[in-house]
Every structure is written in structure tokens, then in C-alpha cells.
Amino acid sequence: MKRRVCVVTGTRAEYGLLYWILRELQHDEDIELQIVVTGMHMSPEFGLTYKQIERDGFMISEKLEMLISSDTSSGITKSMGLGLIGFADMFDRLKPNLLILLGDRFEALAAAQSAMISRIPIAHIHGGEITMGAIDDSIRHAITKMSNLHFVSTEGHRRRVIQLGEQPSTVYNVGAPGIESIEKNTYLTRNQLETELGMEFARHIFLITYHPETLSNQTEQSVDQLLLALEEIKDTTFIFTKANADEKGRLINQKVEDFVKKHRESSSLYSSLGQKKYLSLLKEANLVIGNSSSGLLEAPYLSTPTVNIGDRQKGRECPPSVINSKPRYNEILKAINKALDFDFVKNDVRIFGSGNISKKIVKIIKNHQDLTSYKKFYDWEE
Known part of the structure; x- marks a missing residue:
């Protein structure tokens, strides 16, 4: 049986x-x-x-x-x-x-x-x-x-x-388990991703997912600081995925939607990209930003640095390619510059x-x- x-x-x-x-x-x-x-x-x-x-x-x-x-x-x-x-x-x-x-x-x-x-x-x-x-x-x-x-x-x-x-x-x-998906996934090229998403990428690609910090009352201020920092970044395509259905998740999604409407040429928001497109974007991206666990677990295996904002993932084991930042405009910008300079050749990031x-x-x-x-x-x- x-x-x-x-x-x-x-x-x-x-x-x-x-x-x-x-x-x-x-x-x-x-x-x-x-x-x-x-x-x-x-x-x-x-x-x-x-x-x-x-x-x-x-x-x-x-x-x-x-x-x-x-x-x-x-x-x-x-x-x-x-x-x-x-x-x-x-x-x-x-x-x-x-x-x-x-x-x-x-x-x-x-x-x-x-x-x-x-x-x-x-x-x-x-x-x-x-x-x-x-x-x-x-x-x-x-x-x-x-x-x-x-x-x-x-x-x-x-x-x-x-x-x-x-x-x-x-x-x-x-x-x-996410590491197995990385090893077995077949990846879309940059050109294929542009075709799939119907957009032309800029020189850099930032993949961004910001979820609520459900033990904090600073979620609204934190996402405001993140979006304010992104305003300073030039020649970059911002690809957002929606926050989870947690407390204040819809507030985050609304703020991101407003940002995308203001920057239609350089940004887009997706409810779900699907595993293949998401991992392909994770591989092609120059940087992952936000507080999603994928920035700590999967991104390092694809040689993509991460800016991890705030305390949502605080305490979790993470490789050196993850640069932690306080949810403040100037700190986020410093972390972005530091992450983009990370050397994957000199550092072991495969800890999972x-x-x-x-x-x-x-x-x-x-x-x-x-x-x-x-x-x-x-x-x-x-």
C-alpha cells in the first residue's frame, strides 16, 4: 500500500x-x-x-x-x-x-x-x-x-x-532545497528575458523584493527610504516582485506601484514571475535588494550580491556577499556601492x-x- x-x-x-x-x-x-x-x-x-x-x-x-x-x-x-x-x-x-x-x-x-x-x-x-x-x-x-x-x-x-x-x-x-533549483534550472539569456518581459534592460538590473517587518512599526518609513535611495540610481532597470500577504504587505505594494508608475521606462512590478524567469533574473541581475530570503540563499550561488535591508532576516546565517543595511536612505546607497564591488572569486559563498x-x-x-x-x-x- x-x-x-x-x-x-x-x-x-x-x-x-x-x-x-x-x-x-x-x-x-x-x-x-x-x-x-x-x-x-x-x-x-x-x-x-x-x-x-x-x-x-x-x-x-x-x-x-x-x-x-x-x-x-x-x-x-x-x-x-x-x-x-x-x-x-x-x-x-x-x-x-x-x-x-x-x-x-x-x-x-x-x-x-x-x-x-x-x-x-x-x-x-x-x-x-x-x-x-x-x-x-x-x-x-x-x-x-x-x-x-x-x-x-x-x-x-x-x-x-x-x-x-x-x-x-x-x-x-x-x-x-532552493540550491537544487539553481543547479537544475535552465536559464533564460538576457535577450530572452527582455523578450519574455517585453522590455529593454538598462546597463544594470536590480531585482527588488521588500516584505513587511512584522515585528516593527517602521515598515512604511523603511520602504520610503528604499524607494528614495533608488531615485538616485541611474542607468538601471528596477524589477520589483510583490510583497507577501502579511500585515502591511499591501501598503508596500501600493508604494511600489506608485514608484513604477512614476518610472515606467526603468521599472516594473510583478505579482509572480514563475521559477524559471525569477531565477534567470536573479542570475542576470547586478544586485538583489530588499529583505527576501532568496537574497541570502539563492543569490550567492548565482554570483549575485545582495543588499539586505533592516531586521527581517536578522540572525539568519548568510554568506559574505550579503551586505546588511539599516533602512535609511544614505546607508542603503552605501550598501549598494559596497555590494556591487563584491569579489565572488575571493570569497566562499556556498554555505547551504x-x-x-x-x-x-x-x-x-x-x-x-x-x-x-x-x-x-x-x-x-x-
């Missing part, structure tokens, strides 16, 4: 990281893959990205509407409530033997809570990391404590998960592993056939 493995995805970025794991599960004869899409995937505002999952040849088992059109804390909490109700019914129908979750989104937290109550074992990817500027930090650790199997990206992250009381035999350092991470994860999952929802706390000893 095939083992039913359910994977939940709620955002375009998360799906990109899960892509090769889904492929590996899809082709395994001993596994019945169940895919549940929710959150931003189901929203016209964010591009109805569930359609890309279907175009990629995956069968979606369930679609869960849970995203309220509000970027307030109350709206996010209500979305989680809808998700908790929806996942309860969904898991009762699908009856998975294992649930796979990645990262630290509120959609994943709702899925984890429902699975825990339903006594469905959880495998969690990217635990043990720290992002001090966002509620994601607490969400990630909460999912860790509800999970039974852990796939982390560095040895330091493995140590931290064990420190949280997880049994060492259940915590595996497999590397970051390599190789067939999806194969490692699926093999480990299959080796844990007797996994149950029961957990025993591991007492950490220095």
Missing part, C-alpha cells in the same frame, strides 16, 4: 523551493503524493499561482481559500482561523500518513496545528533558523515543536533544532550545501516508515 504524503504550499516562493521535492515524490512508486494549495496561490491579487503548479504537471488534491483581503493583524489572524477549519476537513478527507511543511508562513502554522490535533506526523523543512525582525521566527519554532522529522540547511540550524528539544535522530542537515537534496529528503522519509505523532523531549546537554 502506498504511503500518502501531503505537501501544503501557500506562496510562489515556497512552491519554488518545494518543486524538486514534489517531483521526487511524484515519481516514487511507493508514495501517493497529495498537494494542497492555499493562501496567495488562490488569490487573483497575487497572480492565481496555483495555475503554474498545474502547468508544471502536478495534480492538486485540494484547494483551500483562507486568505482574507486585509493586511492587518486581525485579518491575518482570521485567515489562520479559516485555514484551521479548512485543514481539519481536508485532512479528514485526504487521510495523509505524513505532512510536509516548509518554512515559517502563517498558512503552514495553521496546517501544522490541524495535523497535530489529527495526529498526522509532520516533516518540517528549514527549521532552526532565526529571523528576528518578523513573527515568522516564532512561527518557525512553533512548527518545529509540532513536527516529528526535521530537514535543516546547515549544521548550526541542526544544533538549534536539537536545542529546542528535538531528538537528534530525527534532525537531518540536507542543505537548502549542494547536490540532490530532494533525493536525500525522500530517502530519509522512506526510512522513517514507522513515524508517529508521538514525541519525546530531548534534554540538551552542553
Whole structure:
């Protein structure tokens, strides 16, 4: 009898990281893959990205509407409530033997809570990391404590998960799944990207994604300072991708939309570029700016420097090609100049592993056939 493995995805970025794991599960004869899409995937505002999952040849088992059109804390909490109700019914129908979750989104937290109550074992990817500027930090650790199997990206992250009381035999350092996408992706050339996007690039390309700092009340001021700094940059194409559906995400998107309208010749904004175009742009870009994890994880492997603004990613392990900046106009400009001078030849930036991470994860999952929802706390000893 095939083992039913359910994977939940709620955002375009998360799906990109899960892509090769889904492929590996899809082709395994001993596994019945169940895919549940929710959150931003189901929203016209964010591009109805569930359609890309279907175009990629995956069968979606369930679609869960849970995203309220509000970027307030109350709206996010209500979305989680809808998700908790929806996942309860969904898991009762699908009856998975294992649930796979990645990262630290509120959609994943709702899925984890429902699975825990339903006594469905959880495998969690990217635990043990720290992002001090966002509620994601607490969400990630909460999912860790509800999970039974852990796939982390560095040895330091493995140590931290064990420190949280997880049994060492259940915590595996497999590397970051996004790195596999980089190694296996076929890239569009600069000319092909210009054709695909219907625009002519300037001498430089900056790829920009700025998400809310959900533990800060300075989001509006910070994005204003970023856009003010970009006003000073000449001979550059600015390609923005929208902020996540977090508190104040729509505020950021509106400010970026206003900037793009003012600078139509040099800038554009996308709800979703898709994995191939996004990674191709990441490779062709002279610089990544903002506070997205892709600037810390994937960009260094493509020899693209990053300006990481503010505290959203504070505490996360990052290579030297990531230049941290305070969210102030003059500091951002200094960081941009420093990043553009970074020498990838003289510095090792490949700190998140390599190789067939999806194969490692699926093999480990299959080796844990007797996994149950029961957990025993591991007492950490220095």
C-alpha cells in the first residue's frame, strides 16, 4: 500500500523551493503524493499561482481559500482561523500518513496545528533558523515543536533544532532545497528575458523584493527610504516582485506601484514571475535588494550580491556577499556601492550545501516508515 504524503504550499516562493521535492515524490512508486494549495496561490491579487503548479504537471488534491483581503493583524489572524477549519476537513478527507511543511508562513502554522490535533506526523523543512525582525521566527519554532522529522540547511540550524528539544535522530542537515533549483534550472539569456518581459534592460538590473517587518512599526518609513535611495540610481532597470500577504504587505505594494508608475521606462512590478524567469533574473541581475530570503540563499550561488535591508532576516546565517543595511536612505546607497564591488572569486559563498537534496529528503522519509505523532523531549546537554 502506498504511503500518502501531503505537501501544503501557500506562496510562489515556497512552491519554488518545494518543486524538486514534489517531483521526487511524484515519481516514487511507493508514495501517493497529495498537494494542497492555499493562501496567495488562490488569490487573483497575487497572480492565481496555483495555475503554474498545474502547468508544471502536478495534480492538486485540494484547494483551500483562507486568505482574507486585509493586511492587518486581525485579518491575518482570521485567515489562520479559516485555514484551521479548512485543514481539519481536508485532512479528514485526504487521510495523509505524513505532512510536509516548509518554512515559517502563517498558512503552514495553521496546517501544522490541524495535523497535530489529527495526529498526522509532520516533516518540517528549514527549521532552526532565526529571523528576528518578523513573527515568522516564532512561527518557525512553533512548527518545529509540532513536527516529528526535521530537514535543516546547515549544521548550526541542526544544533538549534536539537536545542529546542528535538531528538537528534530525527534532525537531518540536507542543505537548502532552493540550491537544487539553481543547479537544475535552465536559464533564460538576457535577450530572452527582455523578450519574455517585453522590455529593454538598462546597463544594470536590480531585482527588488521588500516584505513587511512584522515585528516593527517602521515598515512604511523603511520602504520610503528604499524607494528614495533608488531615485538616485541611474542607468538601471528596477524589477520589483510583490510583497507577501502579511500585515502591511499591501501598503508596500501600493508604494511600489506608485514608484513604477512614476518610472515606467526603468521599472516594473510583478505579482509572480514563475521559477524559471525569477531565477534567470536573479542570475542576470547586478544586485538583489530588499529583505527576501532568496537574497541570502539563492543569490550567492548565482554570483549575485545582495543588499539586505533592516531586521527581517536578522540572525539568519548568510554568506559574505550579503551586505546588511539599516533602512535609511544614505546607508542603503552605501550598501549598494559596497555590494556591487563584491569579489565572488575571493570569497566562499556556498554555505547551504549542494547536490540532490530532494533525493536525500525522500530517502530519509522512506526510512522513517514507522513515524508517529508521538514525541519525546530531548534534554540538551552542553
